[in-house]
Amino acid sequence: MMTQDVDLFVIGAGSGGVRCARIAAQHGARVAVAERRHWGGTCVNLGCVPKKLMVYAAETGRTLDDAPSYGWEVTKPAHNWSRFIEAKDAEIKRLNGIYVSMLEKAGVTLYTGDARLIDAHTVEVGPSALAPEAPVQRIKAKRIVLATGSVPIKLDIPGADYAITSDEAFHLPERPHRVAVIGSGYIGVEFAGIFAGLGSTVELIYRQPSPLRGFDHDVRDHMRELIDLNGITQHPNSSPVRIEKHEDALRVVLDNGTTLEVDAVMMATGRRPSVDALGLENAGVAVENGHVVVNAQSETNVPSIYAIGDIIDQYNLTPTAISEGHLLAERLFAPQGRSWSFDTTPKAVFFAAPIGSVGMSEEEAVRDHDVTVYLSRFTAMKQSLPKRPGKILMKLVVDRQTDVVLGAHMVGPDAPEIIQMLAVIVTAKLTKKQLDQTISLHPSSAEEFVTMRTPTRHVARGETVAGTSAPR
Numbered sequence: 001m002m003t004q005d006v007d008l009f010v011i012g013a014g015s016g017g018v019r020c021a022r023i024a025a026q027h028g029a030r031v032a033v034a035e036r037r038h039w040g041g042t043c044v045n046l047g048c049v050p051k052k053l054m055v056y057a058a059e060t061g062r063t064l065d066d067a068p069s070y071g072w073e074v075t076k077p078a079h080n081w082s083r084f085i086e087a088k089d090a091e092i093k094r095l096n097g098i099y100v101s102m103l104e105k106a107g108v109t110l111y112t113g114d115a116r117l118i119d120a121h122t123v124e125v126g127p128s129a130l131a132p133e134a135p136v137q138r139i140k141a142k143r144i145v146l147a148t149g150s151v152p153i154k155l156d157i158p159g160a161d162y163a164i165t166s167d168e169a170f171h172l173p174e175r176p177h178r179v180a181v182i183g184s185g186y187i188g189v190e191f192a193g194i195f196a197g198l199g200s201t202v203e204l205i206y207r208q209p210s211p212l213r214g215f216d217h218d219v220r221d222h223m224r225e226l227i228d229l230n231g232i233t234q235h236p237n238s239s240p241v242r243i244e245k246h247e248d249a250l251r252v253v254l255d256n257g258t259t260l261e262v263d264a265v266m267m268a269t270g271r272r273p274s275v276d277a278l279g280l281e282n283a284g285v286a287v288e289n290g291h292v293v294v295n296a297q298s299e300t301n302v303p304s305i306y307a308i309g310d311i312i313d314q315y316n317l318t319p320t321a322i323s324e325g326h327l328l329a330e331r332l333f334a335p336q337g338r339s340w341s342f343d344t345t346p347k348a349v350f351f352a353a354p355i356g357s358v359g360m361s362e363e364e365a366v367r368d369h370d371v372t373v374y375l376s377r378f379t380a381m382k383q384s385l386p387k388r389p390g391k392i393l394m395k396l397v398v399d400r401q402t403d404v405v406l407g408a409h410m411v412g413p414d415a416p417e418i419i420q421m422l423a424v425i426v427t428a429k430l431t432k433k434q435l436d437q438t439i440s441l442h443p444s445s446a447e448e449f450v451t452m453r454t455p456t457r458h459v460a461r462g463e464t465v466a467g468t469s470a471p472r
């Protein structure tokens with residue numbers, strides 16, 4: 001066994017860990033990082049990146065559907081799943097290499113293997129699936145960062161073992177023709193859109209009356225319509241009670257008695273922080289509701305140990321994990337740090353018509369503000385020739401007293417791209433009047449955000465939020 005000293009040891013080379021390690025090393029710290037499964041973490045290997053490539057694959061199919069209405073005399077060819085998965089995997093492999101070389105160039109020492117805490121200043125790295133032959137090594141560190149991310153959760157129902165999660169969905173040997181997706185959060189809705197876009201029959205099962213709990217109620221209502229329009233069968237207000245394996249199919253039995261016959265069942269029922277076998281108890285790191293507890297400085301209760309990203313179960317997005325890692329490295333090794341506005345983190349759901357959302361939903365805003373809502377629904381020009389159904393939704397939530405834009409929400413083509421810029425407006429606390437002073441860019445969908453003049457409704461602080469009144 002070898003012993004070595006570093007200023008900072010980062011466990012987990014995902015979004016947060018890689019950034020933290022790189023910035024610390026660039027400021028002169030002696031840094032080491034351990035990764036047990038895949039360099040770049042969830043986002044690069046089993047999350048944002050392969051997911052977005054799959055979204056593009058599905059979108060390309062829809063473009064082919066629409067091509068004849070623009071004069072292209074094409075018949076839609078079949079989608080070759082294995083060729084696509086191969087191309088996607090090659091791209092992910094390229095990105096893995098970039099992460100490794102970026103860390104090495106910054107002078108970070110890399111350990112491939114499973115890491116765990118021995119005490120508040122010692123990490124042990126041993127063999128893992130990625131490095132089954134890895135020697136057991138102990139490293140002494142002045143400071144340790146826990147950046148181990150999260151893992152998917154399956155429902156505890158009979159037959160759960162027959163179900164896949166997003167981890168397996170990226171590497172299926174063939175595309176299932178009939179899929180049941182359980183859960184209508186980010187992953188459930190995104191994968192329902194991907195499978196439907198590639199031609200599968202999709203059943204989306206969820207507990208609530210509308211999908212996407214936590215999003216603005218008008219966005220959720222609108223999404224319910226769009227999911228229908230994309231040919232996905234929704235089973236709201238339902239939960240699966242068991243999954244049965246039959247000769248040629250899986251059967252999902254719902255609590256209302258419905259039985260669905262499918263080729264694959266995907267559970268998209270949330271994720272939990274990855275804390276198992278991390279040795280947290282050896283160092284006395286406090287855990288609450290399954291996540292590591294930190295203060296606003298990413299400090300745990302143990303002075304030498306910090307935690308960032310999904311392991312703290314706060315924002316659970318890549319840019320927030322990256323920003324936490326960057327801030328922590330600067331706080332520890334460079335006095336003049338950057339700052340970020342975490343409260344106005346923009347969010348996207350990459351469905352067939354994606355969602356972009358920043359700031360407060362209407363129901364969040366009315367807790368503390370008198371609110372004016374501007375809401376618009378219209379058909380995208382690009383959809384006019386193909387006569388593709390489904391409208392764009394745009395919504396602004398404005399403080400009635402100060403005129404500050406509290407929230408901006410959109411469902412429609414390019415919504416994430418447009419909302420990224422609206423996030424600047426919400427972060428800078430600009431007013432509706434300042435949006436009104438902006439000349440529109442024509443013809444675009446985004447121009448609607450600077451041309452919405454007539455309030456749709458006013459809602460007083462504390463009032464119950466009512467449904468939409470914009471034309472459908």
Ligand SMILES: Cc1cc2nc3c(=O)[nH]c(=O)nc-3n(C[C@H](O)[C@H](O)[C@H](O)COP(=O)(O)OP(=O)(O)OC[C@H]3O[C@@H](n4cnc5c(N)ncnc54)[C@H](O)[C@@H]3O)c2cc1C
Pocket residue numbers: 011012013014015016017034035036037038039040041042043044046047048049051113114115116147148149150166187274277278308309310311316317318319321
């Ligand atoms: C299907 C899917 C789609 C997503 N899409 C988006 C999206 O579009 N946009 C977005 O912002 N976010 C998205 N996310 C969320 C995003 O991927 C995570 O929030 C982000 O990766 C969290 O970063 P992290 O650094 O906390 O952890 P991770 O990126 O998960 O990295 C943790 C790393 O630690 C390693 N590790 C764990 N335990 C150990 C150990 N004991 N020893 C050594 N290494 C260890 C893991 O192997 C992993 O590589 C998506 C997630 C999923 C699952």
Ligand SMILES: NC(=O)c1ccc[n+]([C@@H]2O[C@H](COP(=O)([O-])OP(=O)(O)OC[C@H]3O[C@@H](n4cnc5c(N)ncnc54)[C@H](O)[C@@H]3O)[C@@H](O)[C@H]2O)c1
Pocket residue numbers: 155182183184185186187188190206207212213239268269270271315316317347348349350
């Ligand atoms: N576009 C993005 O930015 C993106 C994409 C994917 C994932 N992510 C991140 O990853 C996280 C995890 O995604 P997710 O979709 O797995 O989680 P989620 O929390 O968004 O959704 C979980 C879903 O499972 C359902 N569920 C939970 N317990 C259940 C039960 N007992 N019975 C029936 N249904 C149940 C919930 O009602 C919900 O619909 C997200 O919160 C997000 O932060 C982000």
